[in-house]
Amino acid sequence: MQSLITCVLIIAFISPCLCHRWNVGTQNTIYNVIDFGAVGDGKTDDTQAFLKAWQSMCEAQGTSTLLIPPNKVFLVTSMLLKGPCVAPSVQIQLQGVIVAPTKDAWVEGNLNTLIMISNVNGLTIDGSGGLIDGYGSAWWACKSCPRPSVLIINSCNSVSVTNLNMINSPKSHIHVNGCEGATFSHINISAPGDSPNTDGFDISTSKNIMIEDSTIATGDDCIAISGGSSYINVTGIACGPGHGISIGSLGKKFDTVQEVYVRNCSFIRTTNGARIKTFPNQAVEVSDVTYRGIHGTSLDGRAITLDCGESGCYGIVLDQINIVSCLTGKSASCFCNNAHGTATATNPNCTCLLP
Ligand SMILES: *[C@@H]1O[C@H](CO)[C@@H](O)[C@H](O)[C@H]1NC(C)=O
Ligand SMILES: *[C@@H]1O[C@H](CO)[C@@H](O)[C@H](O)[C@H]1NC(C)=O
């Protein structure tokens, strides 16, 4: 009898361990940064604890989750979360707050970003209840000084980010580079309208990217799509303040951007709406651009600007547009320079478009 009890007790004691090791693939193992030494008091540098937790998770066989628990503030700096991971998919649950160090405490590293996630496939980030605070205000005074961004997702395939809140990046908030297949939904990015270069999203050299149902208030572009990007869908974005949703600037070196669809977005108190920017005098070809179903008001009355430079732009379609001037007694205007295309049901009517 004595030996039976001992046996039962031993089995009960070791069984949680067995589950972890043997239920690989069916169990989602949690890697809580607290268990790897993170303090979460907002003062202690928790970077090493995050890196250890990430590495353990990334080496795990089955689906696993890096947990940043609620009700704590984690200070991290220049953190590289590197893959590839062993499992085909990994998750990050951000329930607590991540803060950047103050400007003076920023560690000059080779990473000019608070968090870089690189070479990870099948990544899911759920930021419900959490926040990333870039602590940017001290950096904004010097516009020409190098400043870190908050999150770079680099060389990743099949990424899904939901319910992420971010505020006050020193520079851009989320930079997606070299990724194929990424969806961002219910992202809330907020920085003051006069904070310099605080883009919401920068997308470069990426394909099949979807940004949807999000709120972006910044001092620069809500979304900027640059060279080497294609099949980018942006829907249901409330943008403003900010500079609008932009493609470019293009043409500093050879780059192409194609198949970009921006739908059902609002621009409130933005300096621009939907725009394409190119470097002047560099013969960038802009063609097959459709603006349809856009209505609203323009503060200075210049509702539509199609300034195409010497090489001209072709296949511009304006359809069902109604933009009125905020200035009483002054009607909205359209400016064209070497722009070729058609305007239907468009106010201002853009008779300056060339055939
Ligand atoms: C987005 O975040 C800002 C700043 O934290 C907050 O004021 C705002 O209510 C949030 N908006 C949404 C739609 O959650
Ligand atoms: C993006 O929009 C295009 C054009 O409507 C559509 O064909 C494509 O399926 C969309 N992609 C995604 C991922 O929704």
Ligand SMILES: *[C@@H]1O[C@H](CO)[C@@H](O)[C@H](O)[C@H]1NC(C)=O
């Ligand atoms: C447009 O976007 C808003 C969110 O900004 C969403 O509530 C609405 O359902 C969307 N409408 C369509 C037709 O997609």
Ligand SMILES: *[C@@H]1O[C@H](CO)[C@@H](O)[C@H](O)[C@H]1NC(C)=O
């Ligand atoms: C275009 O608008 C201008 C200014 O409102 C007006 O004078 C002109 O007649 C319009 N042209 C056409 C073709 O509707």
